[in-house]
Amino acid sequence: MNGLLGDIGRVFFVGFNEFNETVMETVREFKPGGILMMPGVLDDYVSTVEFFHFLEREGEYLISSDHEGGQMETIPYIPPSLGNLAFGFVDPSITYRYANMAGNIMRALGFNTVFAPVLDVLAEASAPVIGFRSFGSDPKVVSEHGIAAVKGYQDAKVLSCVKHFPGHGRARVDSHHDKVIIDVPKREFWNTDMMPFIKAIEEGVEMVMVAHLVVEDIDDLPASISRKFLKEILREELGFEGLIISDAVDMRALSAHYSVEEIIKRFFEASGDMILVTSVDDLKKYYTTLEKMIRSGAISKDHVDRAVDNVERAIEKYYTREGIGFVAEVARKALKFRVSSRLPKKVHVILPKGENLSPADTTVKYYKKLGEVFSKIFEVEGITEYEIRKGPQIDGIDSFVFDVVVDAFRSEEALRAHLSLREKAKGVFYIIARDPYDENFFKDYDYVVTHSLNPISLYETLTIFKEVAS
Amino acid sequence: MNGLLGDIGRVFFVGFNEFNETVMETVREFKPGGILMMPGVLDDYVSTVEFFHFLEREGEYLISSDHEGGQMETIPYIPPSLGNLAFGFVDPSITYRYANMAGNIMRALGFNTVFAPVLDVLAEASAPVIGFRSFGSDPKVVSEHGIAAVKGYQDAKVLSCVKHFPGHGRARVDSHHDKVIIDVPKREFWNTDMMPFIKAIEEGVEMVMVAHLVVEDIDDLPASISRKFLKEILREELGFEGLIISDAVDMRALSAHYSVEEIIKRFFEASGDMILVTSVDDLKKYYTTLEKMIRSGAISKDHVDRAVDNVERAIEKYYTREGIGFVAEVARKALKFRVSSRLPKKVHVILPKGENLSPADTTVKYYKKLGEVFSKIFEVEGITEYEIRKGPQIDGIDSFVFDVVVDAFRSEEALRAHLSLREKAKGVFYIIARDPYDENFFKDYDYVVTHSLNPISLYETLTIFKEVAS
Numbered sequence: 001m002n003g004l005l006g007d008i009g010r011v012f013f014v015g016f017n018e019f020n021e022t023v024m025e026t027v028r029e030f031k032p033g034g035i036l037m038m039p040g041v042l043d044d045y046v047s048t049v050e051f052f053h054f055l056e057r058e059g060e061y062l063i064s065s066d067h068e069g070g071q072m073e074t075i076p077y078i079p080p081s082l083g084n085l086a087f088g089f090v091d092p093s094i095t096y097r098y099a100n101m102a103g104n105i106m107r108a109l110g111f112n113t114v115f116a117p118v119l120d121v122l123a124e125a126s127a128p129v130i131g132f133r134s135f136g137s138d139p140k141v142v143s144e145h146g147i148a149a150v151k152g153y154q155d156a157k158v159l160s161c162v163k164h165f166p167g168h169g170r171a172r173v174d175s176h177h178d179k180v181i182i183d184v185p186k187r188e189f190w191n192t193d194m195m196p197f198i199k200a201i202e203e204g205v206e207m208v209m210v211a212h213l214v215v216e217d218i219d220d221l222p223a224s225i226s227r228k229f230l231k232e233i234l235r236e237e238l239g240f241e242g243l244i245i246s247d248a249v250d251m252r253a254l255s256a257h258y259s260v261e262e263i264i265k266r267f268f269e270a271s272g273d274m275i276l277v278t279s280v281d282d283l284k285k286y287y288t289t290l291e292k293m294i295r296s297g298a299i300s301k302d303h304v305d306r307a308v309d310n311v312e313r314a315i316e317k318y319y320t321r322e323g324i325g326f327v328a329e330v331a332r333k334a335l336k337f338r339v340s341s342r343l344p345k346k347v348h349v350i351l352p353k354g355e356n357l358s359p360a361d362t363t364v365k366y367y368k369k370l371g372e373v374f375s376k377i378f379e380v381e382g383i384t385e386y387e388i389r390k391g392p393q394i395d396g397i398d399s400f401v402f403d404v405v406v407d408a409f410r411s412e413e414a415l416r417a418h419l420s421l422r423e424k425a426k427g428v429f430y431i432i433a434r435d436p437y438d439e440n441f442f443k444d445y446d447y448v449v450t451h452s453l454n455p456i457s458l459y460e461t462l463t464i465f466k467e468v469a470s
Numbered sequence: 471m472n473g474l475l476g477d478i479g480r481v482f483f484v485g486f487n488e489f490n491e492t493v494m495e496t497v498r499e500f501k502p503g504g505i506l507m508m509p510g511v512l513d514d515y516v517s518t519v520e521f522f523h524f525l526e527r528e529g530e531y532l533i534s535s536d537h538e539g540g541q542m543e544t545i546p547y548i549p550p551s552l553g554n555l556a557f558g559f560v561d562p563s564i565t566y567r568y569a570n571m572a573g574n575i576m577r578a579l580g581f582n583t584v585f586a587p588v589l590d591v592l593a594e595a596s597a598p599v600i601g602f603r604s605f606g607s608d609p610k611v612v613s614e615h616g617i618a619a620v621k622g623y624q625d626a627k628v629l630s631c632v633k634h635f636p637g638h639g640r641a642r643v644d645s646h647h648d649k650v651i652i653d654v655p656k657r658e659f660w661n662t663d664m665m666p667f668i669k670a671i672e673e674g675v676e677m678v679m680v681a682h683l684v685v686e687d688i689d690d691l692p693a694s695i696s697r698k699f700l701k702e703i704l705r706e707e708l709g710f711e712g713l714i715i716s717d718a719v720d721m722r723a724l725s726a727h728y729s730v731e732e733i734i735k736r737f738f739e740a741s742g743d744m745i746l747v748t749s750v751d752d753l754k755k756y757y758t759t760l761e762k763m764i765r766s767g768a769i770s771k772d773h774v775d776r777a778v779d780n781v782e783r784a785i786e787k788y789y790t791r792e793g794i795g796f797v798a799e800v801a802r803k804a805l806k807f808r809v810s811s812r813l814p815k816k817v818h819v820i821l822p823k824g825e826n827l828s829p830a831d832t833t834v835k836y837y838k839k840l841g842e843v844f845s846k847i848f849e850v851e852g853i854t855e856y857e858i859r860k861g862p863q864i865d866g867i868d869s870f871v872f873d874v875v876v877d878a879f880r881s882e883e884a885l886r887a888h889l890s891l892r893e894k895a896k897g898v899f900y901i902i903a904r905d906p907y908d909e910n911f912f913k914d915y916d917y918v919v920t921h922s923l924n925p926i927s928l929y930e931t932l933t934i935f936k937e938v939a940s
Contacts (some may be wrong), residue, residue, distance in 0.1 A: 016510060034720045039832065045549065045550060049549075056725075069925070070833075070922065070923075070924070071831050071832065071833050072831065072832055073641065073832050074832065075550055076546075077547050077548070077575070078547070079518075079519075079547055079579065079794055079797070080924055080926075081797075082797060082800055082801055082804065082921075082922040082924045082926065083921070083923070083924065083926060085804070085906070085920045085921040085922060086800055086801060086803075086804035086806075086920075086924075086927065087800060087804075087921040088805075088921070089800070089803045089804040089921065090800050090803050094503075094796060094800060096799075097649070097796070104574060104578065105575060105578070106548070108571045108574065108575070109549065122906075124907050126905075128826040128828060128831075128877050128880070128904070128905065129831070131831075131904055131905060132837060132904065132905075132921060132923065149555070161549075174828050176829050178826060201867065201884065203496065241607055251542055286843065289533045324549055326564060327549070327551075327552060327568075329554055329560075330557060330559070330560050330564060331556060331560045332488070332554055332557035333556075333558075333560050334552065334559040334560075358598060358599040358644050358759075359646050359670045360648060361508065361541050361542065361598075361601075362542055362600070363540075363541050363545050364540070409600050410598070434598070434601055434602065435596075435601060436555070436592075437594050451553070451555040451556045452540065452552040452555060452556040452602055453540075453541070453551075453553070453602065454540070454550055454551070454552045454553065454556075456552065457552060457556065458551075
């Protein structure tokens with residue numbers, strides 16, 4: 001039976017705020033259709049690269065970020081935008097240009113999807129949550145710039161997901177926290193707030209995120225689970241055949257008022273395709289509930305199969321195995337190892353200070369980040385810094401030591417200090433991180449030559465060390 | 471007479487470590503052929519964007535960085551490389567891929583030149599300055615990866631400048647500080663250290679940076695001013711017709727041993743094209759000396775004309791007016807101004823703290839950077855932070871106040887606090903930086919609506935304020 005339900009994970013778009021063993025197990029177990037990398041991942045280069053590297057080996061996914069530019073910037077390698085509101089003042093070709101640049105950088109990193117642009121029309125009532133995420137208060141301006149942004153992303157081969165259908169601009173509260181009710185007449189709402197979405201669909205947008213807001217004159221249900229909005233308006237009236245994704249279902253505007261069963265049943269029966277969850281717990285809860293409902297007949301599998309097919313079509317169109325994950329692969333191939341140690345319980349880390357660097361050297365910023373990488377994989381008891389010309393100066397230490405060796409062979413004093421660690425600690429692993437000629441002096445001991453000071457190389461080193469030493 | 475010499479500035483490639491009035495005046499006065507943006511510019515987004523914006527309006531230039539990847543990373547929008555040494559362990563197609571990605575990002579920002587890749591062959595003696603900037607100790611590996619990197623950049627329409635000809639790998643000292651002498655026989659040097667440069671020239675590299683090192687068996691002069699190396703080897707024997715640029719002439723390996731006159735005369739007579747200077751003072755010194763030497767006949771203008779022609783050809787091939795400078799233009803067009811103030815001497819800045827932000831908001835990082843932008847243009851006496859819901863709480867203040875207003879109209883208390891500043895300070899300029907609806911409450915006073923929280927918008931605001939108020 002499990003085989004039959006084996007692909008239902010594809011209807012989930014899952015947000016991760018870190019990258020670790022749990023994330024890997026979760027992705028392997030549930031095979032979600034979409035991976036949303038959140039700021040906790042994207043702020044950390046090692047996590048970003050290793051996550052892409054993992055995904056490249058694991059299968060095919062939509063891989064997205066919330067990078068809108070302006071109020072919401074999550075990818076540090078995209079030059080900051082002014083935000084949509086400022087772009088609303090110039091020609092839409094400029095908006096296209098910015099989105100296309102951003103899209104090309106996203107694609108180079110490995111993203112194939114972006115939860116942008118925001119097509120909400122700014123209104124005086126707009127909660128600070130919309131603010132300058134909107135292209136402005138004129139639906140025509142929002143439409144033109146929104147379409148330009150969608151095309152900019154699409155031309156960079158990034159699937160652009162417009163949001164927050166049917167239009168969040170009049171919301172007085174933040175739907176992360178409260179129920180949102182819009183009380184303008186249907187015709188007015190249709191001609192203003194919904195207009196940019198209608199135009200974008202006419203122009204070929206392929207993904208729409210649906211908000212948890214209630215437009216009283218159209219339906220009493222939040223749009224995200226409304227048959228009226230999804231089936232009758234989006235699919236039938238507007239002829240939209242692309243992906244319909246819910247906004248995050250843990251937002252209180254939805255989760256405080258509807259059960260998981262009711263959300264699932266209404267969403268898929270209304271022709272929704274993907275549910276956005278932003279925690280592993282929510283994924284498990286929704287996946288398990290969906291599975292039970294299919295088995296019990298509470299929801300017809302046909303609805304879910306249709307959604308899965310729609311997701312697979314988008315993945316087939318946009319997925320590429322060409323992101324930044326190859327950097328981890330290069331780091332791994334450049335490692336030269338000799339390990340006989342047992343896996344240590346407590347570790348002490350010895351790192352170079354960044355003194356005596358040449359003007360042609362910006363690596364001091366790396367030294368400062370290396371400590372963090374050790375903490376990703378080991379319980380770090382302490383860190384000692386040393387001057388490159390003197391080597392590490394410690395008396396004795398009741399732990400296993402990782403010694404990051406830089407340019408030891410250029411100074412006898414430093415070399416002696418590094419080598420003497422073997423008598424002072426419970427065990428030593430030398431990480432020769434800069435000049436490969438240092439290797440000659442450490443051949444009798446456990447060591448690695450990384451041929452790089454990049455934290456990725458250190459992460460790969462520690463991962464392999466852990467596998468081999470355990 | 472000045473007209474005749476009007477273009478001699480084109481033979482200089484000038485490094486700037488900041489962007490300010492002096493830089494603008496210097497570029498306008500000397501019209502150098504190349505602009506090298508150094509870390510002080512590139513670490514600051516406002517400086518980067520405003521520098522490109524300035525250059526776009528000013529003329530055409532080669533615009534470069536020292537971004538090699540690895541040990542020398544200067545552009546924060548390129549995902550960190552592992553350094554060349556690690557790439558030496560994988561297929562050159564991977565090196566191509568990385569360089570091409572980096573090149574595309576460089577191009578999107580506005581760079582058309584890069585001082586990379588390093589083609590020096592690593593040797594045991596290599597000073598830490600080369601380290602993992604080298605692709606390795608095998609000349610064949612260095613050649614293959616070097617050519618791959620050059621093509622990766624060129625395919626992204628970035629002029630790739632290989633360095634440091636004729637090969638810096640055997641240097642025992644850093645030429646930033648000391649004279650560098652290589653004492654291996656010519657044949658050995660030719661078949662190892664020079665090999666990657668020879669291969670790269672065969673494969674169509676278009677720019678070569680020449681180091682200040684002395685290869686005793688070939689010439690007693692540093693290669694950078696050696697007729698033997700530039701004219702006889704590079705131009706005649708290897709048939710190189712591209713741009714020859716010196717390494718920075720303030721490096722002590724050169725500047726401590728030769729006069730400016732001698733460097734100029736030897737370099738251009740040996741068919742060098744561009745001299746790299748990394749300070750405005752050095753540019754003035756070299757420019758003035760060159761000018762005098764041409765007037766006095768100490769050097770034939772023909773040599774300089776030939777170099778200028780070569781530079782102009784490269785600019786014509788690689789220059790594009792398509793960098794990130796447009797962001798400043800958008801920021802400017804999105805400003806809505808009302809100014810009647812006089813130019814203040816001392817200013818006090820009032821900034822929002824980043825409290826109460828929505829999950830869909832990453833702007834808190836901007837708030838923290840706004841203070842710096844004021845300091846670029848005014849003498850800032852003090853900064854006061856306020857809570858958004860309360861507004862600024864200050865008693866009285868003996869300065870002109872810039873008040874960055876965020877979401878004031880949502881709280882009566884905050885609005886009252888902002889408005890009361892007019893009675894408490896020597897003058898107030900309101901910078902409405904988030905919700906444009908705040909404007910309604912400030913119409914009787916001096917204000918701007920920026921429609922963005924990006925520091926660029928603030929920089930453009932202050933620039934215009936200064937022009938209008940003075």
